[in-house]
Amino acid sequence: MSVDIAVVGATGLVGEALVELLDEGDFPAADIHLLASGESAGKSMPFRGRNLRVRDLAAFDFAKVKLAFFATTAEVVAEYAPRALASGCSVIDLSGSGEGSLVLPVLNAESAELAQLPVLLRAPAAAAAEVGEVLVALASCVELRSLSLTACLSASQLGREGVQELARQTAELLNARPLEPRLVDRQYAFNMLGQVGSVDACGHSAIERRIHDELVELFPGLSGQLQVSCLLAPVFFGDALSLSLRTAEPVDLAAVRQALDAADGIELIEDDYPTVIGDALGQDEIKVGRVRSGFLDPCELNLWIASDNVRKGFGLNAVKLGALLIKHYL
Amino acid sequence: MSVDIAVVGATGLVGEALVELLDEGDFPAADIHLLASGESAGKSMPFRGRNLRVRDLAAFDFAKVKLAFFATTAEVVAEYAPRALASGCSVIDLSGSGEGSLVLPVLNAESAELAQLPVLLRAPAAAAAEVGEVLVALASCVELRSLSLTACLSASQLGREGVQELARQTAELLNARPLEPRLVDRQYAFNMLGQVGSVDACGHSAIERRIHDELVELFPGLSGQLQVSCLLAPVFFGDALSLSLRTAEPVDLAAVRQALDAADGIELIEDDYPTVIGDALGQDEIKVGRVRSGFLDPCELNLWIASDNVRKGFGLNAVKLGALLIKHYL
Ligand SMILES: NC(=O)c1ccc[n+]([C@@H]2O[C@H](COP(=O)([O-])OP(=O)(O)OC[C@H]3O[C@@H](n4cnc5c(N)ncnc54)[C@H](OP(=O)(O)O)[C@@H]3O)[C@@H](O)[C@H]2O)c1
Ligand SMILES: NC(=O)c1ccc[n+]([C@@H]2O[C@H](COP(=O)([O-])OP(=O)(O)OC[C@H]3O[C@@H](n4cnc5c(N)ncnc54)[C@H](OP(=O)(O)O)[C@@H]3O)[C@@H](O)[C@H]2O)c1
Numbered sequence: 001m002s003v004d005i006a007v008v009g010a011t012g013l014v015g016e017a018l019v020e021l022l023d024e025g026d027f028p029a030a031d032i033h034l035l036a037s038g039e040s041a042g043k044s045m046p047f048r049g050r051n052l053r054v055r056d057l058a059a060f061d062f063a064k065v066k067l068a069f070f071a072t073t074a075e076v077v078a079e080y081a082p083r084a085l086a087s088g089c090s091v092i093d094l095s096g097s098g099e100g101s102l103v104l105p106v107l108n109a110e111s112a113e114l115a116q117l118p119v120l121l122r123a124p125a126a127a128a129a130e131v132g133e134v135l136v137a138l139a140s141c142v143e144l145r146s147l148s149l150t151a152c153l154s155a156s157q158l159g160r161e162g163v164q165e166l167a168r169q170t171a172e173l174l175n176a177r178p179l180e181p182r183l184v185d186r187q188y189a190f191n192m193l194g195q196v197g198s199v200d201a202c203g204h205s206a207i208e209r210r211i212h213d214e215l216v217e218l219f220p221g222l223s224g225q226l227q228v229s230c231l232l233a234p235v236f237f238g239d240a241l242s243l244s245l246r247t248a249e250p251v252d253l254a255a256v257r258q259a260l261d262a263a264d265g266i267e268l269i270e271d272d273y274p275t276v277i278g279d280a281l282g283q284d285e286i287k288v289g290r291v292r293s294g295f296l297d298p299c300e301l302n303l304w305i306a307s308d309n310v311r312k313g314f315g316l317n318a319v320k321l322g323a324l325l326i327k328h329y330l
Numbered sequence: 331m332s333v334d335i336a337v338v339g340a341t342g343l344v345g346e347a348l349v350e351l352l353d354e355g356d357f358p359a360a361d362i363h364l365l366a367s368g369e370s371a372g373k374s375m376p377f378r379g380r381n382l383r384v385r386d387l388a389a390f391d392f393a394k395v396k397l398a399f400f401a402t403t404a405e406v407v408a409e410y411a412p413r414a415l416a417s418g419c420s421v422i423d424l425s426g427s428g429e430g431s432l433v434l435p436v437l438n439a440e441s442a443e444l445a446q447l448p449v450l451l452r453a454p455a456a457a458a459a460e461v462g463e464v465l466v467a468l469a470s471c472v473e474l475r476s477l478s479l480t481a482c483l484s485a486s487q488l489g490r491e492g493v494q495e496l497a498r499q500t501a502e503l504l505n506a507r508p509l510e511p512r513l514v515d516r517q518y519a520f521n522m523l524g525q526v527g528s529v530d531a532c533g534h535s536a537i538e539r540r541i542h543d544e545l546v547e548l549f550p551g552l553s554g555q556l557q558v559s560c561l562l563a564p565v566f567f568g569d570a571l572s573l574s575l576r577t578a579e580p581v582d583l584a585a586v587r588q589a590l591d592a593a594d595g596i597e598l599i600e601d602d603y604p605t606v607i608g609d610a611l612g613q614d615e616i617k618v619g620r621v622r623s624g625f626l627d628p629c630e631l632n633l634w635i636a637s638d639n640v641r642k643g644f645g646l647n648a649v650k651l652g653a654l655l656i657k658h659y660l
Binding site for chain 2: 213228290306
């Protein structure tokens with residue numbers, strides 16, 4: 001029992017991770033259609049022992065599938081998601097472009113379970129999903145007052161071209177060639193960037209706003225109590241998140257550790273601290289470490305998170321969401 | 331009118347910056363003695379058109395000088411600072427090892443001006459000095475309630491060997507040679523580290539504790555209201571600081587910008603954000619950008635700081651302190 005599905009943006013970083021996850025698991029997909037821009041049409045990607053052709057999204061008939069993952073730009077979603085829905089195909093949108101209910105499977109899976117099909121659901125940004133999963137795990141032992149998040153994002157935040165930009169700049173510097181910034185407007189290699197892309201009139205970047213708005217949507221109590229700063233570290237992959245929570249009562253660190261340890265999808269690293277390379281990359285768990293209170297404030301809880309943003313933050317959550325939706329069709 | 335001085339740890343990153351700053355300015359030093367371990371004895375460093383010999387600290391007679399900068403480990407300070415003082419030589423300690431008054435020239439220069447000689451004064455850690463200078467600038471327009479600091483430190487935090495470690499690891503990775511972590515216990519190149527060195531029983535690293543304790547010493551109102559997390563970014567130089575302040579009243583962003591703009595030693599970067607490479611390195615100002623309030627909380631003020639930790643954070647402040655002390659001798 002399975003249905004036909006599509007991955008839009010299959011050649012991108014997130015799309016490729018989705019295809020891998022769908023390939024590995026027992027996802028109830030009969031046939032899978034890999035879609036991208038006309039430029040990628042004709043490329044092939046491995047899936048369940050076969051080589052699948054990537055096709056041009058513009059020529060695709062969404063009536064062929066019941067579910068489509070959109071791992072592509074907001075513009076492409078705006079153009080094609082309505083067509084998919086009109087053809088009876090449900091959409092899981094990873095772009096953060098704003099329509100439909102936002103679902104974090106560990107928190108509000110019922111939005112997917114109760115959906116009237118076809119439906120458009122949104123998967124949170126990787127960092128919002130990662131922080132969200134930790135907040136769900138902590139809900140039993142911490143009454144949250146406010147949350148401050150400093151997210152050190154990676155080149156992968158800028159998609160495949162971001163990774164290429166960092167690689168090229170790094171090579172230019174190490175080979176003493178002239179530095180030619182292209183995607184990023186300055187030296188990114190060996191330089192910590194304090195801002196991801198441009199900012200709005202209030203000074204917030206799009207990814208800061210997305211993470212903020214999504215977390216407040218998932219946890220309404222955070223409204224007015226959530227500070228988000230996103231930095232871009234000169235690393236290729238992963239999310240590295242520094243979190244500071246203020247709680248209503250003094251933090252019981254033992255209970256916090258137990259709650260994190262018991263949570264599915266989270267691995268607590270106790271005597272050491274986790275990092276993306278070595279601990280998180282390619283893994284299906286968020287790695288959490290450095291659980292500690294404040295220097296003087298017992299109602300302060302600090303955490304450090306390393307996660308594979310593409311696979312865990314985006315991919316796994318979207319795939320879980322897809323599995324919840326597909327149940328309706330079977 | 332000038333006195334003889336010494337720089338202990340002259341061959342280190344901070345010591346070298348001190349020697350450069352003393353060389354450039356009109357610092358009232360007659361003769362300068364460059365001191366380091368026995369291994370460096372015999373090396374030479376340029377100073378005011380001459381090549382000065384580095385000498386072995388162990389053989390140095392502090393009676394020859396009136397002032398010594400200690401840019402070296404806490405152990406060396408513990409052993410030699412008392413000898414210096416006993417010989418009538420004042421000490422400016424940059425190691426954070428704990429004796430004497432802590433002086434940030436823009437805040438409490440009178441501690442140096444009123445000192446009974448010989449005296450031991452401490453210069454703050456670079457990040458504490460940088461945050462401190464910004465807080466002094468903001469004092470006129472912001473009533474601070476609490477402060478959250480996420481400091482993305484650089485390899486230079488680990489001294490000259492730290493810079494070498496990152497360079498070697500980067501070269502190993504790019505040349506597909508086996509990675510051999512030495513000073514850092516894991517892959518540091520292209521990896522964001524969530525912790526600097528080891529942590530104490532409460533989970534805080536030594537540099538987090540130093541920054542916290544020094545800022546509370548300088549700004550006692552921050553006691554219990556200061557959160558500090560230090561990360562180690564795979565970049566060679568500079569401090570990249572993400573600050574979030576909570577204030578008693580809604581923040582007047584125009585007044586904040588004006589105050590930062592007017593402050594000596596701070597450059598406000600308005601339509602863009604500053605970074606270490608390109609903006610801060612080699613400069614005598616802290617570069618501040620991304621001045622913004624919270625998404626929903628008008629009593630939240632966020633800032634981003636890029637600074638040359640070695641030159642500006644450590645060096646310039648220590649040299650200013652030295653100049654204040656030397657006035658006593660003249
Ligand atoms: N990676 C992250 O960490 C991250 C973070 C925040 C948000 N996101 C969002 O997640 C989505 C995917 O990100 P990504 O990192 O995978 O980006 P990516 O590596 O740049 O991939 C983009 C994908 O979209 C496809 N695409 C672009 N224009 C298209 C068009 N006109 N028609 C059809 N397909 C088109 C590309 O196909 P071609 O290969 O043919 O160009 C590619 O498959 C984006 O919405 C991005 O904003 C990603
Ligand atoms: N760089 C930073 O951002 C930073 C941050 C926080 C704290 N600090 C503190 O600032 C101080 C200097 O840092 P740094 O970055 O300049 O370190 P560094 O590059 O490692 O230099 C250390 C200096 O100390 C000297 N030294 C070490 N052992 C000695 C001994 N037994 N006798 C005499 N000299 C000795 C070294 O001389 P040789 O060359 O002969 O070994 C060298 O000149 C340290 O206390 C460090 O903890 C620095």
